[in-house]
Amino acid sequence: MSRLLRIAAIALGLLAAWEVLVRATGVPPFILPGPSAVAAALVDRPGVLLRHGAITGLEIVLGLLLGTLLGGASALAMAAFRPVRRWLMPVLVISQALPVFALAPVLVLWLGYGLGSKVAMATLIIFFPVASALHDGLRRTDPAWLDLARTLGADRRATLLQIRLPAALPAFGSGLRVAAAVAPIGAVVGEWVGASQGLGYLMLQANARMQVDRMFAGLLVLAVLSVGLFFLVDAAVRRLTRWDADSDAEADVTPPASEPASPHHHRATSPPKRQGETP
Amino acid sequence: MSRAGDGGPATAPGLTVRNARLTLDGVRVLDGLDLRLEPGSWTCLLGPSGVGKTSLLRLVAGLIGPPEAEGAVLADDGRPVAGRLAWMAQTDALLPWLSARENVRLGARLRREPAAAGRERADALLARVGLADRADALPRALSGGMRQRVALARTLMEDRPFVLLDEPFSALDAVTRHALQAEAARLLAGRTVLLVTHDPMEALRLGHRILVLTGAPARLAEPLVPDGPPPRAPDDPSVVTRHGALLDRLAGVGEATETAEAGA
Numbered sequence: 001m002s003r004l005l006r007i008a009a010i011a012l013g014l015l016a017a018w019e020v021l022v023r024a025t026g027v028p029p030f031i032l033p034g035p036s037a038v039a040a041a042l043v044d045r046p047g048v049l050l051r052h053g054a055i056t057g058l059e060i061v062l063g064l065l066l067g068t069l070l071g072g073a074s075a076l077a078m079a080a081f082r083p084v085r086r087w088l089m090p091v092l093v094i095s096q097a098l099p100v101f102a103l104a105p106v107l108v109l110w111l112g113y114g115l116g117s118k119v120a121m122a123t124l125i126i127f128f129p130v131a132s133a134l135h136d137g138l139r140r141t142d143p144a145w146l147d148l149a150r151t152l153g154a155d156r157r158a159t160l161l162q163i164r165l166p167a168a169l170p171a172f173g174s175g176l177r178v179a180a181a182v183a184p185i186g187a188v189v190g191e192w193v194g195a196s197q198g199l200g201y202l203m204l205q206a207n208a209r210m211q212v213d214r215m216f217a218g219l220l221v222l223a224v225l226s227v228g229l230f231f232l233v234d235a236a237v238r239r240l241t242r243w244d245a246d247s248d249a250e251a252d253v254t255p256p257a258s259e260p261a262s263p264h265h266h267r268a269t270s271p272p273k274r275q276g277e278t279p
Numbered sequence: 280m281s282r283a284g285d286g287g288p289a290t291a292p293g294l295t296v297r298n299a300r301l302t303l304d305g306v307r308v309l310d311g312l313d314l315r316l317e318p319g320s321w322t323c324l325l326g327p328s329g330v331g332k333t334s335l336l337r338l339v340a341g342l343i344g345p346p347e348a349e350g351a352v353l354a355d356d357g358r359p360v361a362g363r364l365a366w367m368a369q370t371d372a373l374l375p376w377l378s379a380r381e382n383v384r385l386g387a388r389l390r391r392e393p394a395a396a397g398r399e400r401a402d403a404l405l406a407r408v409g410l411a412d413r414a415d416a417l418p419r420a421l422s423g424g425m426r427q428r429v430a431l432a433r434t435l436m437e438d439r440p441f442v443l444l445d446e447p448f449s450a451l452d453a454v455t456r457h458a459l460q461a462e463a464a465r466l467l468a469g470r471t472v473l474l475v476t477h478d479p480m481e482a483l484r485l486g487h488r489i490l491v492l493t494g495a496p497a498r499l500a501e502p503l504v505p506d507g508p509p510p511r512a513p514d515d516p517s518v519v520t521r522h523g524a525l526l527d528r529l530a531g532v533g534e535a536t537e538t539a540e541a542g543a
Contacts, residue, residue: 144372147342151366152437154389162389166376243376245419 033213038220041213048202053221056199059115059187060229063122067179070123071130072172078131079138080160096128101189108194118198122186126179133175137168170244173237180233184226199225290319291440291471292355294339299350301334301343308334309350310496316441318355321464321472321509322502323486325479327529331497332475336443339473340366354441365439369446371430373418379405380414383432397436404432408462424455431459435466442467444474448481457513460484464510479525483518485509491528500528 015035022034078085111117141164149159191200199222206214296314308331316322326332337343339352352360373382383401405414408428418426448456464485476482482489489503506517
């Protein structure tokens, strides 16, 4: 709850500073409208904003789902099969070397002005953080767990699915958070390059007509959309990795009964060995 | 010789390691080493750190193999050793996303055995290590001593004749360590146990036989056989009198480095 209050306070503070800035400097509204003017534009045609917002939201969510699915599957395949890793890793790196924005016009050319090209943009932008985060997590399984699995007679599949995958969830979660934060970029850039609907299209149109207040209204809807999505994903990730002491800052489990547990229990390695002082 | 009860097998067969060779980073750690574990008894392997104790244990466990490690591991009964070993390491290695009970059942989960079967046994084992009421707790809600108890229950759950312990008590505080040593000695009676440790006191408390591993490539000295059955009390005369001698033996090996340390 205090987190929500804090966020509300930050938002209110920013709005107040914005209004003060506009009034104090006397910037003309077609350059920088104050929050009150933007609010007016917001309530002026709520239906339009809502409709375009829904389109953009759909593009983002679809891109997020698709990118997460593809990225997750690639990471799993790379962890499970050596040849896949050797062939897919360069593809992954190349996909990152290419600025995705440069691909936007081609994607629009190939996939049309509709939903497809925007979802593809969002997917492309999300794919790498998700794939690399999960792959990293899968590679960094505590060796003690792997030794244990071997002495317990686990096969490769069981080790991957029951030990390496759950152990990689916190890393996967960080990738997912990054993905949720960048997904809107992909969708909006796609809309800028060529679209007939969506918030990016709406803002571009408003900007061209010097309706800066409308542009800001669109921006505001986009921000609410993005922040909402981020918190949703964040909450899901927290739920998924509730067992992980490090990724769950606001822990609410019962504290250890007797001796205090070391904070990094499951990463604990040997205690510092006594080293002879170097003479 | 020892109690065959506690759900374990009637005295487990002995184990012989022949001609163990190990090369780590180009250094010959073990070369033609023979190791004998007597049936149903605890063998404690002592030695300075870095001498290759853990590597030897991993070789026995089949966790390392050719090309860097070689050696024949033979059970007295002539059956294969693989699949009949339980392993407990210095870290509890509990999976933090599983409850204590499911951690105890980990072997069955990984081998995709039916869930219902092992649950009661897991609960019974947790009760035996004094954690009957914490079966549903996640590892993070347990103390270090409790977690190592869960790991002990997990080791017992496998019900294997051969048990390899790699400094399982060294990360614990003195009081918890003392209690857990006695518990482990009781619960693992009748099994063929190899305990790696760098604590002479622990070896003297728990070992039927004590082996000291020294040198490079490492060699085993003649086994030391303390009087009386383990677990021995820390103030047991046979423990007290041998503690100093054993410490000297261990320290004597590292004389070159120790003198440097003393002079600094």
